[in-house]
Amino acid sequence: MSKKVVRILRLLIELRYKYLFQFSIVIVERGSKLEVGENTKIIKSKIVVKNRHNLQIGNSCIIKKCTLSFYSDNGWRESSIGSNGNFNGVYLQAYGSFKCGDWNIFEQKSNTPMLTVFNGSLDIGHHNRFMNRFWIRYNANVRIGNYNNINERSWLRADEQITIGDYNQISYNVMIWDTNTHNIYTPSKRRELTEKYYPFFGYEYEKPSTKPVKIGSDCWIAQNAAILKGTELEDEVIVGFCTILLGTSIPFGTTVVNKVEYRFV
Structure with missing residues (x-):
């Protein structure tokens, strides 16, 4: 069996099919975990969880037009998004730990892409609004x-x-x-x-x-x-x-x- 066929089969196994109805692609690699709370909507987005990373998303979040990728590195294996979060147009590539509490807003408002890339840890409390760029x-x-x-x-x-x-x-x-x-x-x-x-x-x-x-x-x-x-x-x-x-x-x-x-x- 060719490597290309193996990759396709693995993708089909790791894909969370229910999010296709929201025009989203959610991929959880074997050994990684994703928990999504009640009433959370993932719309026109892509979420990838790999390298034995564990991601928890709280209740009543809206994730729209985002690309969110989570990988384990430097001993970090846990990330979480609190309840009632609003992510709009966010590109996030996390090689580490991304943790934010409830009622946080991440939103791209200008023509400059909101680029959130880091290798380390980003720990955020509650009720914040971010329209800026992070590079860690x-x-x-x-x-x-x-x-x-x-x-x-x-x-x-x-x-x-x-x-x-x-x-x-x-x-x-x-x-x-x-x-x-x-x-x-x-x-x-x-x-x-x-x-x-x-x-x-x-x-x-x-x-x-x-x-x-x-x-x-x-x-x-x-x-x-x-x-x-x-x-x-x-x-x-x-x-x-x-x-x-x-x-x-x-x-x-x-x-x-x-x-x-x-x-x-």
């Missing part, structure tokens, strides 16, 4: 509390640890990064990697410089702000438009803005 690498940990709102085109990028408290308002185009994102190699090394992995640019084999980012509760972060590695915001901090923070601690109840200077000619 190197088995990093991201912890987000309750009643937070993160708007379109904002980007959480973690290679170590990002922690966000409760009741935060995070605007558009906000960068929250705990990492330099890239290493600086010698020109000869960068050329070697570029040629070897072309057309994939920027390939690296080691974690860049990182330092955890922590955001407290009841903070406001304005549009185009950048909260970079090693930054800590205590509670009730306001970060002004286009403000850049790097490796600094902002005390409780403070408003911080970049210095603006004008030159009149």
Whole structure:
């Protein structure tokens, strides 16, 4: 029997046929588990659970026009979506643990795709709304509390640890990064990697410089702000438009803005 025939037979065995009536494809590899609660609707979506991963989806969720893939890696084998969750237009590829509580909204609202890719753990409380992008690498940990709102085109990028408290308002185009994102190699090394992995640019084999980012509760972060590695915001901090923070601690109840200077000619 050819390998192609074997793959087709395995797919037919692993396919959950009842979701075809909702125009969805749900595949659970042998050894993996998927539990779906009552009144949950999976519409025009694709869900894949592989590598002995266990996924639990709560009651009364709506998953629409999504692609959700779950794999086990770095010792992580459990993921869960709480009840009354709403996922709309989400692409999620999780090599690790994705856990969120009840009443969370993940929604693509702009023309920029909502890309949620990670290798590590993403742990979310309840009653949050996310329209941003996540990128988690190197088995990093991201912890987000309750009643937070993160708007379109904002980007959480973690290679170590990002922690966000409760009741935060995070605007558009906000960068929250705990990492330099890239290493600086010698020109000869960068050329070697570029040629070897072309057309994939920027390939690296080691974690860049990182330092955890922590955001407290009841903070406001304005549009185009950048909260970079090693930054800590205590509670009730306001970060002004286009403000850049790097490796600094902002005390409780403070408003911080970049210095603006004008030159009149």
